[in-house]
Amino acid sequence: MDFDNSKPIYLQIVDFFYEKILEEEWKPNERIPSVREVAMMVEVNPNTAIRAFTHLQELEVIYNKRGIGYFVAEDGLEAVLRIKRKAFLEQTLPDVFKQMNLLNISLEALEEAYKRMNDEKK
Amino acid sequence: MDFDNSKPIYLQIVDFFYEKILEEEWKPNERIPSVREVAMMVEVNPNTAIRAFTHLQELEVIYNKRGIGYFVAEDGLEAVLRIKRKAFLEQTLPDVFKQMNLLNISLEALEEAYKRMNDEKK
Amino acid sequence: MDFDNSKPIYLQIVDFFYEKILEEEWKPNERIPSVREVAMMVEVNPNTAIRAFTHLQELEVIYNKRGIGYFVAEDGLEAVLRIKRKAFLEQTLPDVFKQMNLLNISLEALEEAYKRMNDEKK
Amino acid sequence: MDFDNSKPIYLQIVDFFYEKILEEEWKPNERIPSVREVAMMVEVNPNTAIRAFTHLQELEVIYNKRGIGYFVAEDGLEAVLRIKRKAFLEQTLPDVFKQMNLLNISLEALEEAYKRMNDEKK
DNA sequence: GTGGTCTAGACCACC
DNA sequence: GTGGTCTAGACCACA
Numbered sequence: 001m002d003f004d005n006s007k008p009i010y011l012q013i014v015d016f017f018y019e020k021i022l023e024e025e026w027k028p029n030e031r032i033p034s035v036r037e038v039a040m041m042v043e044v045n046p047n048t049a050i051r052a053f054t055h056l057q058e059l060e061v062i063y064n065k066r067g068i069g070y071f072v073a074e075d076g077l078e079a080v081l082r083i084k085r086k087a088f089l090e091q092t093l094p095d096v097f098k099q100m101n102l103l104n105i106s107l108e109a110l111e112e113a114y115k116r117m118n119d120e121k122k
Numbered sequence: 123m124d125f126d127n128s129k130p131i132y133l134q135i136v137d138f139f140y141e142k143i144l145e146e147e148w149k150p151n152e153r154i155p156s157v158r159e160v161a162m163m164v165e166v167n168p169n170t171a172i173r174a175f176t177h178l179q180e181l182e183v184i185y186n187k188r189g190i191g192y193f194v195a196e197d198g199l200e201a202v203l204r205i206k207r208k209a210f211l212e213q214t215l216p217d218v219f220k221q222m223n224l225l226n227i228s229l230e231a232l233e234e235a236y237k238r239m240n241d242e243k244k
Numbered sequence: 245m246d247f248d249n250s251k252p253i254y255l256q257i258v259d260f261f262y263e264k265i266l267e268e269e270w271k272p273n274e275r276i277p278s279v280r281e282v283a284m285m286v287e288v289n290p291n292t293a294i295r296a297f298t299h300l301q302e303l304e305v306i307y308n309k310r311g312i313g314y315f316v317a318e319d320g321l322e323a324v325l326r327i328k329r330k331a332f333l334e335q336t337l338p339d340v341f342k343q344m345n346l347l348n349i350s351l352e353a354l355e356e357a358y359k360r361m362n363d364e365k366k
Numbered sequence: 367m368d369f370d371n372s373k374p375i376y377l378q379i380v381d382f383f384y385e386k387i388l389e390e391e392w393k394p395n396e397r398i399p400s401v402r403e404v405a406m407m408v409e410v411n412p413n414t415a416i417r418a419f420t421h422l423q424e425l426e427v428i429y430n431k432r433g434i435g436y437f438v439a440e441d442g443l444e445a446v447l448r449i450k451r452k453a454f455l456e457q458t459l460p461d462v463f464k465q466m467n468l469l470n471i472s473l474e475a476l477e478e479a480y481k482r483m484n485d486e487k488k
Numbered sequence: 489g490t491g492g493t494c495t496a497g498a499c500c501a502c503c
Numbered sequence: 504g505t506g507g508t509c510t511a512g513a514c515c516a517c518a
Contacts, residue, residue, distance in 0.1 A: 022224045034506080035506065048493080066501090066503065066505080067501085067503030069505060070505095105207075107233060111233075113211070113219075132517080167433075170518055267468070289503050291502090295503085340458060340462055343450070346385065346450070354459075358466075361460070402490085
């Protein structure tokens with residue numbers, strides 16, 4: 001995993017977890033890799049990995065069974081959707097629109113970019 | 123001015139400058155407020171204001187006349203447009219589109235939000 | 245049995261045993277359920293159940309007959325009363341009183357809560 | 367400061383902060399000692415102190431001004447009262463009452479202990 | 489000066 | 504085996 005300098009590593013691990021859950025690769029009540037496994041997987045110190053786990057536990061996205069490991073919460077998928085949607089609608093979008101106005105970028109140009117990106121993916 | 127905890131204050135001041143220039147409130151070769159004035163205006167430590175000025179000078183958006191003050195660069199408006207457009211197209215947009223896919227938000231929903239926001243503004 | 249995350253599971257099993265003995269459901273010199281039975285009953289790893297048994301044996305609340313099982317000690321009820329009373333008077337109560345002072349909760353409020361709880365039970 | 371082995375040190379620091387706020391030694395919007403000062407004061411590693419600060423910030427009891435320090439939240443006192451009262455009423459009290467019933471300790475005995483403690487204090 | 493992040497490594501409780 | 508806590512020390516961004 002390659003990290004971006006713009007954000008703490010532990011938050012990038014959190015994002016990585018979010019993706020796994022949103023893509024339903026990790027399902028509710030399923031055990032997720034252990035702290036040590038994640039630390040090795042993404043090549044960071046276990047302490048850094050723990051921060052990501054703890055953070056997600058506070059947000060009730062995952063929970064812990066003592067001595068066994070971490071699990072996706074029963075309503076973990078919903079929790080993630082709620083958190084990300086909120087952030088997207090209240091922070092990302094207003095900022096994007098504000099910039100579009102300032103930079104004189106039209107809605108049409110944006111649509112075009114969207115379609116082009118989707119085409120490239122194929 | 124109220125600051126957002128997610129971003130360094132000096133960068134938020136930089137954004138404030140960008141807006142002034144993009145809205146052509148501050149025109150090329152015009153003098154802009156002094157470091158002290160800005161510091162008082164937005165209620166920050168002068169050191170923090172200086173960082174914003176220095177940052178913009180490095181990007182050649184503003185320049186300095188010793189003993190007189192800071193001025194918007196001859197091609198300051200173009201510089202800002204270039205910088206912001208690049209950031210928007212290469213970083214903001216791809217991220218937005220990725221999130222739309224993950225969160226199952228359609229292009230139509232986005233257009234709607236855009237129009238709603240523009241209506242509210244009026 | 246549902247466990248509280250704030251306390252080790254084996255100690256919660258110990259508390260469960262204390263209740264059985266205090267309520268005289270398990271009487272002195274009577275055989276108590278086996279490690280395996282307890283483990284199944286409360287759905288934990290047998291190792292965890294063993295810890296509870298060992299802990300109680302060290303406190304001389306229960307004793308073991310090899311090949312037969314565990315039994316409540318002759319003076320098991322007294323032992324439990326002694327242990328719990330001591331803990332209650334020396335640790336629980338002082339802490340409760342300290343909190344009452346800090347939180348401005350009067351003795352009367354506490355009495356009321358006590359009576360309300362007893363009423364609810366009926 | 368002397369720590370108790372029954373609880374993580376960082377949570378004992380949290381409790382220490384709670385007391386300061388409840389006793390109104392630290393008032394809303396007032397700056398509290400820096401991470402390093404606290405670390406020295408209670409003789410722990412700064413990292414351990416940071417945990418306490420971070421924990422309290424998540425609970426919105428304190429907030430942070432970048433580069434300046436931590437401050438008691440505007441409604442920090444209320445937040446603490448809410449948190450502690452809730453814990454006391456929902457966890458401590460039921461447990462205390464349950465033990466009183468099991469140990470055959472009467473309400474009168476408790477009142478007596480309360481008065482005795484208050485007398486000793488004088 | 490402030491706090492924030494990260495690493496390395498140790499020790500422990502628990503399952 | 505699991506996670507949780509703590510220390511020591513480094514480096515960095517920010518005000």
